Amino acid sequence: MQNIPISLAAPGMVVAREIKTSEDPSSMTLCGKGVKLTESLIDRLRQMGMQSITVEGHPIKMEGEVSLDEMLAALDKRFSRVTDDPLMMKIREMYRRNILRDLGGA
Amino acid sequence: MDNKRTEIRRIIRDTKSLPTLPGVIAKLSSLADNHTISSQEMARVVNTDQVLSAKVLKLVNSAFYGFSGRVSTVSNALILLGVNVVKSLAISSSIFEIMEKNVVGLWEHSMGVAVAANVMAKRLKLPEPEETSTAALLHDIGKVIIKIKLEEDFNKLTAHINDKGLMMIEAERELLETDHAEIGEWLAQTWLLPEKLSEPIACHHNVERSVVHQTKTAVVHVADVLIKASAFGFSGDDVVPRIQPVAWKKLGLTEALLESIIEEVEGKLVEVKNFSLEVQAGDEPKA
Numbered sequence: 198m199q200n201i202p203i204s205l206a207a208p209g210m211v212v213a214r215e216i217k218t219s220e221d222p223s224s225m226t227l228c229g230k231g232v233k234l235t236e237s238l239i240d241r242l243r244q245m246g247m248q249s250i251t252v253e254g255h256p257i258k259m260e261g262e263v264s265l266d267e268m269l270a271a272l273d274k275r276f277s278r279v280t281d282d283p284l285m286m287k288i289r290e291m292y293r294r295n296i297l298r299d300l301g302g303a
Numbered sequence: 304m305d306n307k308r309t310e311i312r313r314i315i316r317d318t319k320s321l322p323t324l325p326g327v328i329a330k331l332s333s334l335a336d337n338h339t340i341s342s343q344e345m346a347r348v349v350n351t352d353q354v355l356s357a358k359v360l361k362l363v364n365s366a367f368y369g370f371s372g373r374v375s376t377v378s379n380a381l382i383l384l385g386v387n388v389v390k391s392l393a394i395s396s397s398i399f400e401i402m403e404k405n406v407v408g409l410w411e412h413s414m415g416v417a418v419a420a421n422v423m424a425k426r427l428k429l430p431e432p433e434e435t436s437t438a439a440l441l442h443d444i445g446k447v448i449i450k451i452k453l454e455e456d457f458n459k460l461t462a463h464i465n466d467k468g469l470m471m472i473e474a475e476r477e478l479l480e481t482d483h484a485e486i487g488e489w490l491a492q493t494w495l496l497p498e499k500l501s502e503p504i505a506c507h508h509n510v511e512r513s514v515v516h517q518t519k520t521a522v523v524h525v526a527d528v529l530i531k532a533s534a535f536g537f538s539g540d541d542v543v544p545r546i547q548p549v550a551w552k553k554l555g556l557t558e559a560l561l562e563s564i565i566e567e568v569e570g571k572l573v574e575v576k577n578f579s580l581e582v583q584a585g586d587e588p589k590a
Contacts, residue, residue, distance in 0.1 A: 200570075202577030248366075248574045271541075275534065279545045284558070288546075291562050292532050295569055 199255045199299075203239070203247050207256075210234045214251035216242065255300070265300045269293065307456075308480040314452050315489045345386060346378035349393070358396035359389060366574040367417040367436045369425070384433045387497050391437045394494060406450055407579070408537025413440055414575045415535040419526035419568045426564055427554055429518060431499070438503035439523045444490055445483030445504070446471065446539060453479075464540050471539035472508055484508050510550040521550035529565060535572050 198213040216228040227245060228238065234252075242250065263271070272292055279285035330348050349356050356377045363374045363384065374380050381389050420439035424432035450457045456479060463474040475482040484505055491501030499516045503523040506513035513520035524547060530536065531543045 200573050202573055202580060204577055204580050248577050271534065275532065275541050275543045278542055282545045284551070285543070285545050287558055288529075288532060288561070288565075291565055295565070 198251050198253055199257060200249055200251045201257050202249050203243055205257050206234055206239045206242070206250060206252070208233075208235050208239070210256055211253040212250065213253045216247065216250055218245065265296070268296050268300065272296065306480055307478070311449075311453070311479065311481055311486060312489060315448070315486065315493055342381040342386075343378055345389075346376070346381050349377045349381075349389065355393055355396070359392050362392050362396055365414075365578050366571050367414065367421055367440065368433055369421060387500070388433050388437050391441065391496065391500055394496075395437070395440050406447065409443060409446060409450075409539065411536030411575070411579050412530060412538040413443055413536070414579065415530040415533070415568075415572060416440070416442060416523065416526045418571050418575055419529050419564075420522050422567050422571065423522050423526060423554075423564055426560065426567075427522075427556075429522065431519075434499050435503075435519045435522050438500045438519055439526055441491075441496075441500060442487070442504055442507050442523050442527065443483060443538060445486030445488075448486055448490060449475070449479075449483060460539070468542070469540065470542045470544065474540075482508075508544075510547045510553070517549075517553055521547075521553045524550045525554065525556070529568060533565075533569065533572065535575070 210233070212228055212230055212232045212234065215226055215230050217226055218224045227242060227247070232238070272289065276285060276289045349359065359377060359380060360374060362368075363380045364370060368384070370383065374383060377389070380392075384392075417436045417440040421432055421436040423429075424435045429435065449460070459478055460471065460474045463469060463478060464471060467474075469477075472482045472484070484507060488501060488505035491504055496504075499519055502513050502516040503520040506520045507523045507527055510517065510521050510524050527538075528544055528546050531538060531541070534541065
């Protein structure tokens with residue numbers, strides 16, 4: 198699944214996580230899991246002020262998005278000046294796990 | 304002999320050459336010194352400039368401050384955020400207008416750092432999280448000045464960074480004999496920004512130098528490192544600097560806490576991207 202800004206939502210995408218009016222679990226559900234998006238549904242979500250939604254698969258190739266290997270290589274390169282710093286190496290691992298989780302499961 | 308540093312200093316002193324701040328801000332500053340004035344009266348001043356109040360409300364309701372969609376009037380914004388923050392928001396929205404169009408990467412980087420700083424300040428239960436976000440939003444303002452006032456030098460910096468794999472600040476010191484933190488500090492003085500904003504701008508690469516507002520400076524410093532690690536936006540180079548031990552200690556951070564902060568920030572960056580796309584789309588003429 199992929200979390201995408203509402204501005205990139207398109208008809209045909211399938212909602213992967215229930216859309217609620219707020220983060221509060223007791224708030225109103227606007228759209229259930231598994232619903233296929235339509236133009237009018239997207240419009241309505243936008244009017245309700247939704248910022249982002251989670252959809253099935255990995256339909257949006259974000260600007261500048263690259264393959265998993267390239268992303269991991271770029272991460273290592275960004276941290277290349279601080280390989281002697283144990284804390285920074287732990288932080289690099291945190292970001293590596295995030296990348297693997299977001300892209301690995303797509 | 305005149306050097307580059309003196310030249311840049313002169314550019315900043317010459318306020319006429321700087322991006323103009325709406326007259327409303329000067330009025331707001333003079334009102335802010337008068338303690339008997341009510342926030343309603345201040346709101347009225349801001350409301351006289353409709354474009355400005357729309358921009359302020361847009362920023363207040365963005366992911367940076369965590370009030371998403373709940374602040375509908377300038378008077379509410381003043382009560383929730385205080386006059387200094389609203390004043391800085393008015394300034395940043397004027398400056399960022401230039402940034403949005405010319406340096407989208409830097410604008411996104413700045414917004415990302417503002418969100419990260421806000422998350423961190425709230426998790427650590429620090430006072431004045433909104434002021435910290437605002438300082439974070441403005442931390443690289445010196446780079447904007449280099450970009451708009453010294454375009455040729457900015458291009459040389461970019462080439463130098465690419466050739467040698469430098470950080471922006473290193474390239475600036477080599478080529479300009481000053482850096483964006485110092486330029487930002489001068490700018491903050493010219494604009495009479497409060498110390499709690501100017502100190503993080505001036506010291507975000509050297510937290511030790513920050514004396515009065517070291518906590519805010521430390522937050523902005525760590526937030527900057529995280530957003531560079533995440534490669535969200537583009538600050539001018541893609542080198543992640545180390546978190547300065549003095550900042551880590553000052554904030555009492557732990558690895559577990561930092562990991563959960565990173566988690567929360569990463570989730571919010573989608574909203575920031577959305578906000579940036581919306582703002583850019585809004586600049587195009589309506590059909």
